[in-house]
Amino acid sequence: MGFSPHRNREAVLEALASTVHRDPTAYPYQFQDDSYLSPRTSAEFKLFSLSQESGRAAAKYFVNNNPKFFTKDFAEPHIPCLMPESVALRLEEVSEAALRERISLRKVSAAVEMYDQLLQSGTPVSMETTHEMLDLICVYCDRDPVQEGAPILEDGEGGDDTKRRKVRGRRGTDLKFSWKENNNAERIFQQLPERDSRCYSALIRGMVKHGVFSKAFNMYTELLNHRLTADVHVFNALISAAPDVREKFSERWDLITELLNQMSQQKVRPNLLTFNSVLKALRRCGFLAKSLAPQTLNEMKALGIAPSLATYDHVLAVFYKSASSGPNNTDILQDILTELEGTRFTCQDPDDVFFFSSAMRICLDSKDLELGYKVHQLVEVGENWRLLGDSYQQSIYYGRFFNLLCMMEHVDVVLRWYARIIPSLYYPNPQGMRDLLQALDTDSRLDLLPAIWKDIKTLGHDNKVDLVGELLSLMARDEHSAEVQESFAQCALDVKSAFDGRSSMEWTTPSLSHITTLMLRANKLQQAWEMLQLFKAQNRVPSEALMNSFLSACQSSGAPHRAVELVQLSAAFCLPATPGLAKRALAELELTEEQRSILSEFEAAAEEEQ
């Protein structure tokens, strides 16, 4: 009824959503419901999104496995996704329908069993079901996929970023060895009375997916011998496998061109993934790639296939091999960015999400701030930010961007970006914070250090001794106005309490002396004295310069007894500077007779030794 059929049902919401801008001071939206889930560090972010996701998965698992408790359907009209999904097998008899049910529920071993029973009872299985059967076995490599939310989380599919990453990594390595010789897929395939190209397609794609590349090529040869033609997916799979079956760069490329020529002969129209596979394979073709990658790109464009971000990522990878190769020519990236300016992307290839971080890496390597801004501009177009990938990829990207900013940009601008992206988009690592400290140092805005320290604490980096040490040394390096010194002293005390709370953190001599210096500069003699006591407790030895400046502080604040104690402490450390200190104290301070005698003793003792 009623409304314009051309308007999709999300149009109103999309329009509303476009009016909401990101609030850099707010927690990510998914955590706003629960005040307990307020991540301040990347570890917390991971933990919270994991728990949220696993909570959902657990609920779903429970609902699906206990449908008898969830029969009430309040919703009018009916909402199917709120009702339990059927995950249990219902058809028990041996029939093709039962086989299809097992296939649709993705129960691999049950399906194989049913298939064998059907064959034994002499019931023919239709070609379509056989295709689906082979697809199922090949996709899951003859193993039952773990049900979503199931308690065994060994390599579950659903879930969070970290797990996803592991799964992706595993696909390349571990799974390579899990395609077994003569597994059910191969066995069923061999038993088939007639094999069409879809059967071959399933096998070849499965073999490539699970890393038995040479076998896939043998299968392809067999397909050709049977005068069948492959489909585009088979070619895509084979092209991506080509670098693994040939050693030499030129042989690899020859194989790829052979496959492409066969595609052309068989009138198979290539798609985006074909060319992305070619370019991905070219990344492993060494010196050949630089001339061939642009040609491939041009071929794509000639065929009217719009490149995706993955395409450009592969091209970039071909031209910018590694960070260590020195200053790079950024023309290619410049060119690509000019071409892409203002384009909105959707994810078309799983590799799309690597583009932005590798583009930013190139900007960072070549220290090209302009280009970095251009990349970021592209990220901010439309929904392109979604292609930054999962939170891990995103933190890599922002880490590089922030590093570039700290290196090249004026500190005011850096701080503006800092407020914008941290911590709402990016939780910087200790290295990132150190970059920021250096940027502050370069533009002499050290007065901001106490504020940065607060952020360091929030981000949970207050236990990183190196970072804290650097912060302290920056604060203690130069003398500042009284006001700044006061705030530094407060900050230093805060740092000290951070050290005190943890047994894992060990004081270093520089940190101790930096804090003491800061205390002295802010005329906090008592706290400085406590720091000197800490030296003793930590078995560290204060420097002569520190002792001297302490003595000067005693003099200026008129604390002769402290000076005497200082000389005594110095003697306890067996510092060679003790007599010098005693002499200075005798000369510069107003002392009682008793104090004088103590000090002269130290002075005399030293002279005797000489």
Add this chain to the structure above:
Amino acid sequence: MYRILSRAVCTARNHHLCVYECYVLPVKYDDVLRAFTGANTLSTCIIRQCEKKDVSDQNETTTKDVKPEVEAKANDGGETQQQGDGKVEQVLSKPSQVKSDGAKSGKEGLLDLLGAMKVEVTNKRKLKNLKTKQSFETSAQYKSKPAAMESTISMFQKATVQASAKSDALDPDIVAAASAAAATLPNQSQAESELLKQLRQRKALTEAQKKGDINNLGDLIADMKVGKKPARQNAWPADQIRFDDDGQGYTHDRGITGELANIRKRRNVFPTKRLNIFSPTTDQQGGESALAKPTLWDMDFANELSLSANQMPRNGFEEMIQWTKEGKLWQYPINNEIGLEDEASVPFHEHVFLEKHLEEGFPRQGPVRHFMELVVAGLSRNPYLTVQQKKEHISWFRDYFHQKKDVLSEADVDLS
């Protein structure tokens, strides 16, 4: 806007041919017309001089005198423009226009043409006041084509004094029709001039065939460019290289986009070479596979894609979009008939007037009838049941009373 093409053609012994062409504005401008006629008489006199093979200073001065006049009139018109890419074939077809005396009404011809012809619209830039330059270029071209020039001269020789402005122009009706037709096209002036050009060529051809002048005809056909390929310009709209009709050679499309493209091209570090394995034909295989049922591989790939991109909602509205897609949320704009699509085609009286379902299988009077009327009255007020359910409800009672027939007849209730 009526544009009439007028040309004063002068030839000289040293094979100089100066072509002045101007588009003159509406016929209603009297002075323009005057200039027009003037130009033609001039051309006639020049032709005569050509016949005598006598180039005199006087000739040149006359030409000079007339030229500014025509120009002035052209500028008077305001919108009058000089078409930079003067067309060689126009020059060539011109003489035959001179001959052609409007022998045949071109109206039918125009209609035929409009039916058959695809008018190609191009964005040719108009250049103003490039007359002189133009004439020299054309003359240079004529040098290289002595044969064509010879024929022109011979045609001029044949041209009689009766060649007048009227004969030069096409029938005003045709011009009007052409301009009307051109007005429907995006680039009006361009289309119109092409229409008129085509008409003149057609007329010239007819004329030539009538006279049986084989040589002229051959020249005419040889020098005519008929039917440009429309596909060429559609295929490469971004950085097309166009061949200018004045024979100057290739010109780049200028303008801001063109400039940008040039900058980009200069900066483009990729060579334009490609692999040349596939031919850029559009075959239908991609469409076919899209129609097919998604396989497990497709689902697996889609899953992988959705896992790789960040799908987290950023605000409440995005979350609501997600819920809408999952079907958990009422769709916006709110429509309280959602989920009742089956009922949409059922008119309300089917819901309310249910008495007609009592016609069959129920008694006309008595307690059963009374009861059923109450049932129907209740049903007609019930908004929660579909018509089908209401009918089922009634037929359930029908069956029920029929089953209890014996009991009812015992109690003296008539069921017939």
